[in-house]
Amino acid sequence: MKYLFFILWVLPVCVQAQHDSCRLKLSGYVLDKQSHEALAFASVYLSQSETGTITDLDGHFELNDLCPGDADLVISHLGCQSRTFRVQLTGDTAYTFHLEHDSRELNEVVVTEHREAYTGSLPTSSISSVRLQAISGKPLGTMLKEVPGVWTLQTGPSIAKPMIHGLHSNRVLIVQDGVRQEGQQWGSEHAPEIDPYTAGEITLIQGAAGVRYGSDAIGGVILVQPPPYPTDTAVHGSISLAAFSNSLGGSGATRWSGQSKKLPAMQWRATGSYRLGGDAATPNYRLANTAFRENNLSGAVKWSKAAWQTELGYSRFSTDLGILSVSHIGNLTDLEIALQADTPLILRDFSYYIQAPYQHIVHQVIRSFSTFRTGDIGHLDLNIAYQDNHR
Numbered sequence: 001m002k003y004l005f006f007i008l009w010v011l012p013v014c015v016q017a018q019h020d021s022c023r024l025k026l027s028g029y030v031l032d033k034q035s036h037e038a039l040a041f042a043s044v045y046l047s048q049s050e051t052g053t054i055t056d057l058d059g060h061f062e063l064n065d066l067c068p069g070d071a072d073l074v075i076s077h078l079g080c081q082s083r084t085f086r087v088q089l090t091g092d093t094a095y096t097f098h099l100e101h102d103s104r105e106l107n108e109v110v111v112t113e114h115r116e117a118y119t120g121s122l123p124t125s126s127i128s129s130v131r132l133q134a135i136s137g138k139p140l141g142t143m144l145k146e147v148p149g150v151w152t153l154q155t156g157p158s159i160a161k162p163m164i165h166g167l168h169s170n171r172v173l174i175v176q177d178g179v180r181q182e183g184q185q186w187g188s189e190h191a192p193e194i195d196p197y198t199a200g201e202i203t204l205i206q207g208a209a210g211v212r213y214g215s216d217a218i219g220g221v222i223l224v225q226p227p228p229y230p231t232d233t234a235v236h237g238s239i240s241l242a243a244f245s246n247s248l249g250g251s252g253a254t255r256w257s258g259q260s261k262k263l264p265a266m267q268w269r270a271t272g273s274y275r276l277g278g279d280a281a282t283p284n285y286r287l288a289n290t291a292f293r294e295n296n297l298s299g300a301v302k303w304s305k306a307a308w309q310t311e312l313g314y315s316r317f318s319t320d321l322g323i324l325s326v327s328h329i330g331n332l333t334d335l336e337i338a339l340q341a342d343t344p345l346i347l348r349d350f351s352y353y354i355q356a357p358y359q360h361i362v363h364q365v366i367r368s369f370s371t372f373r374t375g376d377i378g379h380l381d382l383n384i385a386y387q388d389n390h391r
Helices: 002-021 129-134 140-146 207-213 332-340
Strands: 024-032 043-046 052-054 060-066 069-076 083-089 093-099 124-127 151-154 160-164 172-176 201-205 220-225 236-244 249-259 266-277 292-304 308-322 358-373 379-390
Touching (some): 024 083, 052 060, 069 093, 124 140, 140 151, 140 201, 201 207, 207 220
Parallel strands (some): 172 220
Antiparallel strands (some): 069 083, 151 160, 236 249, 308 358, 358 379
16 A cells, blocks of 8 residues: 555656656757858758757747757758758757758750641642652643642643642642742643742642632642752752653753852752653544643752842743644534544644644743841841743
């Protein structure tokens, strides 16, 4: 009984003594090691008791009701290396702690922008330079059949013009090297006066994207773009040859381009081509007066500076096209006889000779394109062209 009374008397005294000793206070400041500036909102806590707080705007902190002894104080701050400090708690204690910023050099971040071509309601398709080489020798109107969605309105073996959704002539716009072609819309027998050997790529634009080119592009826009200029001082050249078995003809073209060594700002290119074909053949006879001859020449010179660039070009398209003799009939009686005949009323042996009726066409274009850069504002483009069509 005596021992029980002793325990009940001593235990409250020990508890009270322990409670009185855990009334210590730990306070201080957290500063930057290099600049000695206060680190606000730093995390401060004791690892043993998980008692913690954060520093105020002056970097000051305060922990209360701590028990005496050694303790590990963990301090962390955004952008700094976390550190653990060993502190002795024998009474109310104040410290000043320093944290060092974690300096890490990051690699540069490069943000690039690339606009993807939208093909939903703005369809485009093209013939690449590789494909153009494979089908070289044909008239431009015939080559355009390679583009999906393009049909050909053809009169004879050498007269063809593009047709898109049933629209042709002045409803289909052809733009060659930035110049609107103004000769092919006059009639069904008037094909585009463009040398396909001058093209580096042919692109068809349909739908709403053609609105920017005007109302005459309601059917579509055909862009005939030349190959790019070379970027070195070497002279680049090519020769293309093609043969036609039906008309016993062929075509040849040569294209040269380069950059001046003495004048690096000057670039140039030149193209020449020739096509020849005789009367086209069917399984049983020749189509009289369907021979053709064509010779073309074009060239351009470009001068580039840091603030501006200008380009001057010239092209000459010349062709003689025979028109099928029996396609021109003078009266209704001759038409009825022609429809009832098993073969054309006019037949002749194969020939390269072109007689009436025929087309003689010379189409010349002189153009000048200049760009002036205005710094942050943008650039100013000036495109001037003159066309002369003799038919």
